[in-house]
Amino acid sequence: xxxxxxxxxxxxxxxxxxxxxxxxxxxxxxxxxxxxxxxxxxxxxxxxxxxxxxxxxxxxxxxxxxxxxxxxxxxxxxxxxxxxxxxxxxxxxxxxxxxxxxxxxxxxxxxxxxxxxxxxxxxxxxxxxxxxxxxxxxxxxxxxxxxxxxxxxxxxxxxxxxxxxxxxxxxxxxxxxxxxxxxxxxxxxxxxxxxxxxxxxxxxxxxxxxxxxxxxxxxxxxxxxxxxxxxxxxxxxxxxxxxxxxxxxxxxxxxxxxxxxxxxxxxxxxxxxxxxxxxxxxxxxxxxxxxxxxxxxxxxxxxxxxxxxxxxxxxxxxxxxxxxxxxxxxxxxxxxxxxxxxxxxxxxxxxxxxxxxxxxxxxxxxxxxxxxxxxxxxxxxxxxxxxxxxxxxxxxxxxxxxxxxxxxxxxxxxxxxxxxxxxxxxxxxxxxxxxxxxxxxxxxxxxxxxxxxxxxxxxxxxxxxxxxxxxxxxxxxxxxxxxxxxxxxxxxxxxxxxxxxxxxxxxxxxxxxxxxxxxxxxxxxxxxxxxxxxxxxxxxxxxxxxxxxxxxxxxxxxxxxxxxxxxxxxxxxxxxxxxxxxxxxxxxxxxxxxxxxxxxxxxxxxxxxxxxxxxxxxxxxxxxxxxxxxxxxxxxxxxxxxxx
Amino acid sequence: xxxxxxxxxxxxxxxxxxxxxxxxxxxxxxxxxxxxxxxxxxxxxxxxxxxxxxxxxxxxxxxxxxxxxxxxxxxxxxxxxxxxxxxxxxxxxxxxxxxxxxxxxxxxxxxxxxxxxxxxxxxxxxxxxxxxxxxxxxxxxxxxxxxxxxxxxxxxxxxxxxxxxxxxxxxxxxxxxxxxxxxxxxxxxxxxxxxxxxxxxxxxxxxxxxxxxxxxxxxxxxxxxxxxxxxxxxxxxxxxxxxxxxxxxxxxxxxxxxxxxxxxxxxxxxxxxxxxxxxxxxxxxxxxxxxxxxxxxxxxxxxxxxxxxxxxxx
Numbered sequence: 009x010x011x012x013x014x015x016x017x018x019x020x021x022x023x024x025x026x027x028x029x030x031x032x033x034x035x036x037x038x039x040x041x042x043x044x045x046x047x048x049x050x051x052x053x054x055x056x057x058x059x060x061x062x063x064x065x066x067x068x069x070x071x072x073x074x075x076x077x078x079x080x081x082x083x084x085x086x087x088x089x090x091x092x093x094x095x096x097x098x099x100x101x102x103x104x105x106x107x108x109x110x111x112x113x114x115x116x117x118x119x120x121x122x123x124x125x126x127x128x129x130x131x132x133x134x135x136x137x138x139x140x141x142x143x144x145x146x147x148x149x150x151x152x153x154x155x156x157x158x159x160x161x162x163x164x165x166x167x168x169x170x171x172x173x174x175x176x177x178x179x180x181x182x183x184x185x186x187x188x189x190x191x192x193x194x195x196x197x198x199x200x201x202x203x204x205x206x207x208x209x210x211x212x213x214x215x216x217x218x219x220x221x222x223x224x225x226x227x228x229x230x231x232x233x234x235x236x237x238x239x240x241x242x243x244x245x246x247x248x249x250x251x252x253x254x255x256x257x258x259x260x261x262x263x264x265x266x267x268x269x270x271x272x273x274x275x276x277x278x279x280x281x282x283x284x285x286x287x288x289x290x291x292x293x294x295x296x297x298x299x300x301x302x303x304x305x306x307x308x309x310x311x312x313x314x315x316x317x318x319x320x321x322x323x324x325x326x327x328x329x330x331x332x333x334x335x336x337x338x339x340x341x342x343x344x345x346x347x348x349x350x351x352x353x354x355x356x357x358x359x360x361x362x363x364x365x366x367x368x369x370x371x372x373x374x375x376x377x378x379x380x381x382x383x384x385x386x387x388x389x390x391x392x393x394x395x396x397x398x399x400x401x402x403x404x405x406x407x408x409x410x411x412x413x414x415x416x417x418x419x420x421x422x423x424x425x426x427x428x429x430x431x432x433x434x435x436x437x438x439x440x441x442x443x444x445x446x447x448x449x450x451x452x453x454x455x456x457x458x459x460x461x462x463x464x465x466x467x468x469x470x471x472x473x474x475x476x477x478x479x480x481x482x483x484x485x486x487x488x489x490x491x492x493x494x495x496x497x498x499x500x501x502x503x504x505x506x507x508x509x510x511x512x513x514x515x516x517x518x519x520x521x522x523x524x525x526x527x528x529x530x531x532x533x534x535x536x537x538x539x540x541x542x543x544x545x546x547x548x549x550x551x552x553x554x555x556x557x558x559x560x561x562x563x564x565x566x567x568x569x570x571x572x573x574x575x576x577x578x579x580x581x582x583x584x585x586x587x588x589x590x591x592x593x594x595x596x597x598x599x600x601x602x603x604x605x606x607x608x609x610x611x612x613x614x615x616x617x618x619x620x621x622x623x624x625x626x627x628x629x630x631x632x633x634x635x636x637x638x639x640x641x642x643x644x645x646x647x648x649x650x651x652x
Numbered sequence: 653x654x655x656x657x658x659x660x661x662x663x664x665x666x667x668x669x670x671x672x673x674x675x676x677x678x679x680x681x682x683x684x685x686x687x688x689x690x691x692x693x694x695x696x697x698x699x700x701x702x703x704x705x706x707x708x709x710x711x712x713x714x715x716x717x718x719x720x721x722x723x724x725x726x727x728x729x730x731x732x733x734x735x736x737x738x739x740x741x742x743x744x745x746x747x748x749x750x751x752x753x754x755x756x757x758x759x760x761x762x763x764x765x766x767x768x769x770x771x772x773x774x775x776x777x778x779x780x781x782x783x784x785x786x787x788x789x790x791x792x793x794x795x796x797x798x799x800x801x802x803x804x805x806x807x808x809x810x811x812x813x814x815x816x817x818x819x820x821x822x823x824x825x826x827x828x829x830x831x832x833x834x835x836x837x838x839x840x841x842x843x844x845x846x847x848x849x850x851x852x853x854x855x856x857x858x859x860x861x862x863x864x865x866x867x868x869x870x871x872x873x874x875x876x877x878x879x880x881x882x883x884x885x886x887x888x889x890x891x892x893x894x895x896x897x898x899x900x901x902x903x904x905x906x907x908x909x910x911x912x913x914x915x916x917x918x919x920x921x922x923x924x925x926x927x928x929x930x931x932x933x934x935x936x937x938x939x940x941x942x943x944x945x946x947x948x949x950x951x952x953x954x955x956x957x958x959x960x961x962x963x964x965x966x
Contacts, residue, residue, distance in 0.1 A: 142670045147947045149906030150924075150940055154678050157928040157936045234795055238910055241797050242925050257798060261914070268805055275798030283793035290789065305859045307776040310877045382868055415874035422872075427865040432887050432962055442873045477963045493873065 039291020045284035049277075053101040062091035064098045065249050073267045086256075086270050087263055095251060096277055102252035103278070106167050106245075107233030113171035114232070115225050118178020123217065125179065126186025127209055137183065140176045148173055149235065156244045163236075163252065166245035170235045174228055181224050182217055189213050226292065230285040237278050253278050308384030311410060312337075312377075314403045315389050321404075324396040328355035329533050330379070330418075330501050335393035337371075337378045340386070346605040348374040350557035351393065353631075354535075356501065361527060361534040363548030363565065365541060365580060369601050371557035372537045376505045379535075380414050397501070416446045419494035423506040425486035429478040435489045436474025442496040461492040465522060484515035488522070495526065502527075505537045520546050542584045545569055550637060553577045556612035557604050559631060563638035571647035573640040576613045611642070619644055656966055657956055664952050668945055672724065675941045676717050679933055729938035734930045739938035743920065747942055749819055750919035752831070753912065754904045756839040761846035761904070762897055768847070769854020769893075774881060776859065784851065791848035796907050800841040800914035807837060817916035838915040842907050846900040853896050857889035864888070891962045898954025902947050 052059070062081075068089035076084045076092075083092035125136040143151065152169040159165035189195060190213065198212045239245040240254030241261075248255070253274045260271030322333040337349035349371045356362050364372045377383045379395045379402060395402045397417060402410065422428040430438060439458045443449065449457065455474070462470030465488040478486055487507060494502055504523065508516040524547050527534055536548055544551050544565060552562040553574060561574040572578040599616040602608065610625040611617070617624070624643055633639040634648075691699055704710050708719055723729070729739035772784040808816035814837045820826050821834070861867065862885050870884045909921035916922065920939050927935040959965045 142667070142674060145667055145671060145948055145951075146674075146940075146944050147902035147906040149903075149909055150943055150947075153909065153924055153928065154675070154936065154940045157924075157933065158678050158681055161928065230793065237795060238797060241795075241910065242913055244925070244928060254795075257795075257801075261801060264801055264805065265809055271798070271801055272805075275795055275801065278795045278798065279793055282795075283790065286789055286793050305856065305863075307773060307859055307862050310871060310880070377868075380872065382872055384863070384868075411874045411876060413874070414872055420869075420872040422865065422869060424865065428869045430866040430870070430884055430888075431964060432891065433884075441875070445874050479964050490869075 039288050039294075042284040042287025042289075042291065045280060046288060049100060049281055049284065050104065052097060053104055056097045056101050059097065061094040061097060064090060064094040064251070066090065073263070073270070075267075076269050076273075083273055084267075084269055086259065087267070092270065092273060095256060096253075096273060099251050099253045099256050099274060100277055100281070102163070102246065102250070103233055103237055103254065103281070106163060106236045106252060107229060110167050110171040110174065110232045110236060111225050111229045113168075114174035114228070115178050115221055117171075118175040119182045119217070119221050121175065121179040122182025122184075123186050123209055123213065126183040127190045127205065127213065129187070129190070133183075136179070140179050143173070144176045146173075149238070152235065152239065153244070156239060161244040161247060163240070163246040163250060166236050166239040170232050170239070174232060177228060178221070178224055181220055185217050185220050186213055189216055223293065226285070226289040230282040230289070233285070234278065234282055253281075306386050308386070311381040311385070311407060312383040313385040313389040314381075316392050316403070319392055321394050321401065324394070324399050325353075325355060326399075328357040328360070329398060330354070330356040330535070331396040331399075332375075332379065333394045333396070335375070335378060335395055336391045337374050337383055337388060338391045339388050344605045346603070347391075347607065348388075348557055348604055349378060350604070350607070352554075352557075352559055354552060354559075356533045356535055358500070358533055359527060359531040360550065361524075361536055361548045363536045363538060363544040363551040364554055365538060365544055365551055366554035367539060367580075367601055369604075370554040371604070372539075372554045373505050374557075375554070376420075376503050376535060376537050379503065380418055380420070381410055382414075382420070412446070415442055415494075415499075416497050417499060418501045418503065419497070419499035421487070421490050421494045421502065421504040421507045424510045425483060425490050426478060426510075428490060429486060431478055434475050434477055435481065435486075436476075439474070439489065439493055439496065442493045446497040457496070458492075461496055462489070464495065464526075465489070465492045467492070482515075483511050484518065487511060487515075487519055491519070491522065491526075495530075498530065499532060501533045501535065503535045503537075506539070507536075508543060509538070509540075516543070517546070523547065540584070541569065541581050553580065556602050556607060558612070558641065559639075560613065560641045561639065562631075567638060573638075573645035573647055574613075574642045575617050575619055575646060578646055653960070653966065656959060660952055660955060664948055667948055671941065671944045671948065672721055673717070675937055675944070676720055678940075679937050680713060680716070724941075729941070730934040732927075732932050732935040734927070734932040734935070739934050742923070742935065743938045743942050746918060746920040746923045746939070747946070749917060750905065750908055750912070750921060750943075751946075752819075753835065753838055753842065753917055753919055754901070754908050756835055757842040757846070757904050757908075758897070758901055760839060761843040761850055761900065764843070765847045765850025766854050766890075766893065768851035770858055770881070770886065770889075772851065772855040773858035773862070781855075784855075788848040788851050791844045794844065796841055796845060797910040797914050799844060800838065800911055803837050803841055804914070819918055838911045838917055841914075842904060842911045845907065846904050849900060849903075850893065850897060854889060854893050857892040858885055861885045861888040887961065891958060894954050894958045894961065895951075898951040901950045901954075905943055905947060 068085070071081070071085050071089040072087055074081050074085040074089075076082070078084050081091050081093070083096065086092055086095065121136055121140070125133045146154075151173045152166075155169035155172060156165055159168065195208060195212055198208045203211070236245060237252065237254030237257070240252050241258040243255070243258055246252045246255040251259075256274040257271050257278070260267070260274065264271055324331050325333060332352060332354040334351045334353060335349055336347065336351050339346040339348055352371075352375055354362065354364075354375075364375060366372045374383060374388075378390060381390075381402070383390075390403055394404075397413065402413070405413075429435065433441075436455075436458055439461060440451075440454045443454050443457050443461075444451075447454075447457075458474060459470045462473055467473055467485060467488050473481070473485075478489075481489065487510075491507070502523075507523070508519050511519060520543065523534065526532065534547075536544070538544060548565045550563065551565045551568050552559045553568070553576065554560065555576050561568065561572065561577045568577060569581060572581055602612050602615070608614070608625065610623075610627060611620070611629050614620040614624040621644065629641055629643060631639045631641040691703060708716055711719070727740055729743065731737070732739050732742055735742055768784050768788070772781045775781045804816045807813045815821070815834050819831065819834050821830050858881075862881075867880060867885055870880045875884070905921075908917075908919060909924060911917065912919040912921035913925055920943060924936060924939045927933075927939065
């Protein structure tokens with residue numbers, strides 16, 4: 009597996025990009041091709057009586073087994089001298105009719121069962137679904153065979169058998185949807201208005217279920233054509249002189265070695281028919297699937313793509329272990345570009361804790377992920393700037409080197425420890441893996457180190473906990489495991505992305521105390537992402553407030569808390585409840601943060617700012633530093649007397 | 653874990669009982685008089701009545717079922733009138749041949765399907781992904797019985813690489829290499845559709861897993877991309893794919909009916925087709941029952957494997 013992440017020198021590879029219009033078009037052209045073939049086959053089959061074809065059942069022993077392209081017999085003749093082209097078209101007609109009928113029968117009864125089971129619930133549901141489960145406990149074709157065995161061979165019996173064994177697919181799909189719908193408000197409303205269950209089922213629910221029925225039909229019709237052809241092939245479906253594609257193939261098989269075209273041709277026809285149905289069905293499904301449209305089934309590559317263009321890379325400022333310079337991260341979704349991080353400068357000294365504060369969507373997490381290339385590509389990319397670790401440009405180093413740094417010099421702690429720990433591996437395995445990846449230790453030493461780490465983060469009886477799976481631990485314990493993992497290799501920089509947000513308040517303060525202690529003991533720098541000024545005041549030396557992808561205020565925590573200069577900062581601080589001050593107003597900030605694909609000129613906060621003036625809405629407003637550490641991006645800052 | 657397996661086994665018992673009821677009822681619903689069917693339409697009424705008594709058909713349906721299931725527990729599935737031997741003997745003999753064929757196919761489709769799905773997901777929208785997606789679509793659209801014929805034409809008739817039919821060579825065969833030689837074409841043919849289905853599902857499962865937070869964690873730890881994909885992502889994807897493989901077992905056994913007919917493999921599928929044509933219903937009944945029971949047990953096995961993989965299910 010080669011990494012597809014690339015540095016500025018490498019040409020961006022387009023192969024792993026999100027499906028663009030072109031890809032969708034290609035998918036669609038396959039689907040269109042499928043539809044075209046399908047319609048053509050159907051039209052020819054329908055027009056069979058009108059076409060100048062030989063009678064498919066007239067035998068001519070003198071002309072038996074003529075090869076393809078014979079005079080008067082384009083596709084040759086079979087063992088009885090019957091015209092193959094004519095038989096093929098008439099056979100297709102039969103196969104299509106049987107396959108479609110089976111689909112409609114299965115769809116009708118299956119949907120009916122599903123609707124009733126899903127709507128009635130309770131005992132009715134249990135009985136119906138148990139029955140369905142029983143039918144599904146049989147291997148699919150075997151049950152059809154058993155039914156044919158009972159009814160006797162014949163095309164109609166094969167049709168019934170195939171329809172019957174497909175009923176469960178419809179029943180299951182439709183029941184699921186109906187179950188969801190029957191809990192919805194409009195159904196309640198219909199019930200309260202005195203409509204009968206049948207009325208509700210067929211007037212209210214059925215129209216909503218219809219698309220699912222159609223989709224299930226489109227995915228099963230190909231199967232049903234294949235299976236009925238299969239039964240005919242075995243001699244259990246169409247009986248002579250009646251012929252469908254399957255029985256033609258079955259007859260041709262007997263003379264496979266002498267006249268292969270007699271069996272090859274009907275097989276090709278079945279293939280063309282089923283393939284065109286599947287192509288069209290897949291195309292339609294792809295276009296309708298919301299996951300594909302949203303790109304949520306697009307694979308992210310190992311490292312965020314770096315596309316810094318021709319702009320010069322800003323040099324390191326020379327301050328701190330971690331030095332972020334004018335970093336810009338963008339997401340390209342559905343043709344528009346979201347500037348999640350719009351030029352951020354940060355630096356972090358040894359043993360220091362810097363807080364990044366902002367609402368959701370302010371770009372703080374993306375900032376944290378960008379540093380080590382953990383923003384998913386597609387759709388994300390680093391569009392400019394640099395992040396230096398001890399003077400080394402993290403966006404320019406090799407993939408191998410970034411892997412060495414990840415979890416080594418720079419370690420992460422993420423928000424929700426339940427989703428960030430792998431559910432199928434024990435915490436011991438995951439911890440040991442973190443150690444073993446970066447340190448050449450024997451497995452006994454690794455285990456010893458893992459136990460040390462767990463006791464370091466104050467997990468009781470650490471040795472036994474190694475065998476626990478994440479779901480067996482409490483939220484606080486899980487986050488401690490994550491912290492232990494981050495500490496495994498004596499990281500210089502710890503990036504904590506809302507590590508306490510998913511935890512309750514007492515656990516939150518324990519985790520904060522733990523991280524604070526570890527920082528002092530090990531002199532590690534912490535980049536602490538949070539939306540909560542209360543948390544900031546507990547652990548951070550300095551703080552940077554982010555809004556719409558940019559830093560709007562920065563400074564020492566105590567100074568910012570005591571005299572916020574940006575109106576946004578002031579509002580955020582007001583959101584923190586203070587013990588013993590019940591009269592304090594908990595103002596949520598009115599309005600929403602702007603969407604970053606179309607930022608207005610001037611100050612991004614202007615629309616929500618009570619102090620906004622016309623000049624706030626034009627030009628670029630710079631981050632003005634009033635001292636080495638203090639700065640604000642505002643034309644009319646608050647509380648400037650003390651610091652100016 | 654052991655407790656779970658026991659629980660799961662116990663839960664399978666009612667399903668197996670349900671199977672016997674369905675199989676019994678299907679056979680009981682045969683239109684017309686079985687005795688007349690067996691003796692022919694010129695049979696005397698006395699002979700028909702005697703046969704009915706011999707077959708126990710003068711009793712109620714419930715009594716018939718109790719007798720039938722009682723015999724079943726003693727390993728008695730009746731006697732095949734076309735072969736004139738106990739149904740159970742014939743069925744077990746044929747079933748072992750089917751197991752060899754279907755088992756091999758299931759292994760093949762699991763390996764190829766998983767590999768193709770992973771490659772397809774990892775190289776999403778690359779040429780390998782496009783090629784695999786197209787092949788999968790062709791695979792699941794091709795009638796397997798026709799594909800078998802084509803393969804016979806190419807590899808047995810023209811290239812003479814593999815035998816066209818049978819399980820062992822008539823003269824001098826009977827050992828493992830001979831079996832593999834005969835097995836190759838039918839096993840490959842049988843695995844095509846299931847390979848496609850498994851590949852498709854593996855691709856989707858991998859793509860979903862690769863978006864998960866714990867994959868980001870694995871990357872943040874500094875793991876190589878190989879470990880991220882083949883250890884962390886694949887294990888999660890497998891949890892979703894294993895039950896599908898269990899269900900595919902049913903399609904593979906069902907598909908064996910065609911393939912055994914095409915390649916004249918002496919398995920239970922070709923036996924069933926012959927038995928249906930000759931109206932040897934006891935043989936059909938026994939065959940269907942044994943295969944269905946095996947399918948239930950196989951799905952049970954898939955469930956246990958899934959539980960072994962995912963501790964949350966325990």
